[in-house]
Amino acid sequence: MRPDFILKNVMVYQTFRQCFEKRDVAVAGEKFYCISPAISYPGVEERDGKGRYMLPGLVDIHMHIESSMTYPGEFSRITLPYGVTTVVADAHEMANVFGMDGIRAFMAQKTKQDIFWAIPSSVPATNEKLETSGASLGVKEVSEMAAEDGVLCLGEIMNYKDLSAEGESRTRDMIRACRNAGRNLRIEGHCPGLTGADLNRFIYEGVDADHTQQTPQSVLEKSELGMFLELQFKSLTPEVVKTVCDNALYENVALVTDDTMPDKLLLGQLNKIIETAVKAGMPMEKAIYCATWTPARRMHLDDRGMIAPGKIADFMLLDSLDGIEPVVVYKRGECVYCKCDGDAACGAGKERAGAADCGAEAAEMSTAQVEKNGAVPAAAACSFPESFYHTVKCRPAELSDFVLKAEDPDAAWAEVNVMKIGTFGTATTPVKRKVAVKDGVLDWKSAGLSLAVVFERYGKNGNIGYGLVEGVLTQPGAVATTWSHDSHNLFVLGTDEEDMKLAQRRVLELQGAYVVYAGGKSLAEARLTIGGIVSDQPVEVLGQELKEVRAAMEGLGYENNNVIMSMSTLCLPVSPKLKLTDHGLLTVPGQERVPLIERYGK
Numbered sequence: 001m002r003p004d005f006i007l008k009n010v011m012v013y014q015t016f017r018q019c020f021e022k023r024d025v026a027v028a029g030e031k032f033y034c035i036s037p038a039i040s041y042p043g044v045e046e047r048d049g050k051g052r053y054m055l056p057g058l059v060d061i062h063m064h065i066e067s068s069m070t071y072p073g074e075f076s077r078i079t080l081p082y083g084v085t086t087v088v089a090d091a092h093e094m095a096n097v098f099g100m101d102g103i104r105a106f107m108a109q110k111t112k113q114d115i116f117w118a119i120p121s122s123v124p125a126t127n128e129k130l131e132t133s134g135a136s137l138g139v140k141e142v143s144e145m146a147a148e149d150g151v152l153c154l155g156e157i158m159n160y161k162d163l164s165a166e167g168e169s170r171t172r173d174m175i176r177a178c179r180n181a182g183r184n185l186r187i188e189g190h191c192p193g194l195t196g197a198d199l200n201r202f203i204y205e206g207v208d209a210d211h212t213q214q215t216p217q218s219v220l221e222k223s224e225l226g227m228f229l230e231l232q233f234k235s236l237t238p239e240v241v242k243t244v245c246d247n248a249l250y251e252n253v254a255l256v257t258d259d260t261m262p263d264k265l266l267l268g269q270l271n272k273i274i275e276t277a278v279k280a281g282m283p284m285e286k287a288i289y290c291a292t293w294t295p296a297r298r299m300h301l302d303d304r305g306m307i308a309p310g311k312i313a314d315f316m317l318l319d320s321l322d323g324i325e326p327v328v329v330y331k332r333g334e335c336v337y338c339k340c341d342g343d344a345a346c347g348a349g350k351e352r353a354g355a356a357d358c359g360a361e362a363a364e365m366s367t368a369q370v371e372k373n374g375a376v377p378a379a380a381a382c383s384f385p386e387s388f389y390h391t392v393k394c395r396p397a398e399l400s401d402f403v404l405k406a407e408d409p410d411a412a413w414a415e416v417n418v419m420k421i422g423t424f425g426t427a428t429t430p431v432k433r434k435v436a437v438k439d440g441v442l443d444w445k446s447a448g449l450s451l452a453v454v455f456e457r458y459g460k461n462g463n464i465g466y467g468l469v470e471g472v473l474t475q476p477g478a479v480a481t482t483w484s485h486d487s488h489n490l491f492v493l494g495t496d497e498e499d500m501k502l503a504q505r506r507v508l509e510l511q512g513a514y515v516v517y518a519g520g521k522s523l524a525e526a527r528l529t530i531g532g533i534v535s536d537q538p539v540e541v542l543g544q545e546l547k548e549v550r551a552a553m554e555g556l557g558y559e560n561n562n563v564i565m566s567m568s569t570l571c572l573p574v575s576p577k578l579k580l581t582d583h584g585l586l587t588v589p590g591q592e593r594v595p596l597i598e599r600y601g602k
Helices: 072-082 092-098 100-107 137-145 171-178 195-206 216-226 240-245 269-278 286-290 294-297 369-373 497-509 537-553 563-571
Strands: 004-016 019-028 029-034 046-049 054-057 060-065 084-090 114-118 152-155 184-187 227-231 253-255 317-318 326-331 334-338 415-422 428-438 449-454 466-469 476-481 490-492 513-518 521-527 580-581 582-586 597-601
Touching: 019 054, 046 582, 054 521, 060 294, 072 084, 072 326, 072 334, 072 537, 084 152, 092 100, 100 415, 114 137, 137 171, 137 537, 152 171, 152 580, 171 369, 216 227, 240 466, 253 269, 253 286, 269 286, 269 597, 286 326, 317 521, 334 415, 415 563, 428 597, 449 537, 449 580, 466 580, 466 582, 476 497, 476 563, 490 497, 490 563, 490 597, 497 513, 497 521, 521 537, 563 580
Parallel strands: 004 046, 004 054, 060 084, 084 114, 114 152, 152 184, 227 253, 415 466
Antiparallel strands: 004 019, 019 029, 054 317, 317 326, 326 334, 415 428, 415 597, 449 466, 449 490, 476 490, 476 513, 513 521, 580 582
């Protein structure tokens, strides 16, 4: 057997020693054939790597394609140039809207990037008595998916209350179904804030990974209890990274993205998480290890994650280790992206230049290349049933929907339960505030609060849930969206009733969007017409729209490291500590109902 080509003169990442050494690399078909200080096969094409750094393809084992508000083909087109060659996607957003039909629509798409799948475990995130979603998945659906090739794990178990309940437990039945599949599927978890006996019980039931926000204390406790940690952006603080490094926990840690907004996706994906970890204090060689080998091993992807004979030939070349900015990306031995400068690293001759000429399609160019070349890459093919475009079925809002009437008409004030947000992360702090009652109506605006309203959008019950939020909008206006974790009902947040009405109606008209209104006018909108959560536009277009939404929200006073996710997770009843669904306010993780109005006073 002879290789197809030899990549000469590259600094190859040595996975088990976490360092770089000069090597030649031979590739045969889709796999690495030989790695050696000097390789020569008569008649075999040699490609000059020019001393560049050669890294394995990045492996992101916890992410949601729908968080980028796009579809698999488009996600693959955008992220392959970042060196992200393998992902494990949990399509639980599509599942919450469409059930198995949504999952199948995603899984059917063919991509150059290898996309493996997690079984959505939380559809809905809690249960039908606490929130209304478009669909519900049970043991039957889990068993069906667990038997399929390409499915690697049971996605993030969120419902601690159900998992730890005595007697019948839907969540335990799902875990049992995965174990009975005989495929050694991983059981992934979502357990922010769990500690002590509760955490031990969570792990005892079979959930041995967590991707939520960590602290130095949680890193040590969870690691000591055998839990695998998947660190996303909000966990990569200097304190957390120092804990990982000081205790040499690299074997027990993977870097993941979880959620990447469309405008941020245009700047990078897992490659930027590596850079974040390095800036926080993790050595580059260790961060690469945690984005290639440890995630591949976690998901039993034994055919990738390192540059070695017999492994899939997924790799990238970098000019420097100042960041993860690939100049060449290979997927299964084929060049899929090249920032071509006239050399032959991608297999092109010196007389040939441009992505299309070197074998990497123009549609695989990164945003930076697009700007440099002045080209607009074509979006990947998008095909969904027509019914996926007609899913928002609630009634148009009226002004009266945004008025909180006091049940006690003689009250002078009301003590209310409020969700207080911070400037970092998505957790809320439950606080109580005193609000004046004027003419029988709660004057929440004078108290410096914003009104949150959830409209059930599937046409099942017409529920409307109400909450109050502190620390969001400081100017008159409103934001509305159907992208509201995880049930994706129509959510409106605002400080002006007229703008809230207009924003709700605009989202309904578009059949899904993120919109911002102020002064009776639309300031920005990002259309999400597939199930109210996914766009069929190129990410370059969607990203610009969402960038404008983000700026408009910030212009209304919303301050957070990710205003989009901060707002959307106000409706996620498994994320600490007080959240809102169409059924009303719920504590997390206790899932106990909380009244909006605690008491009245004279």
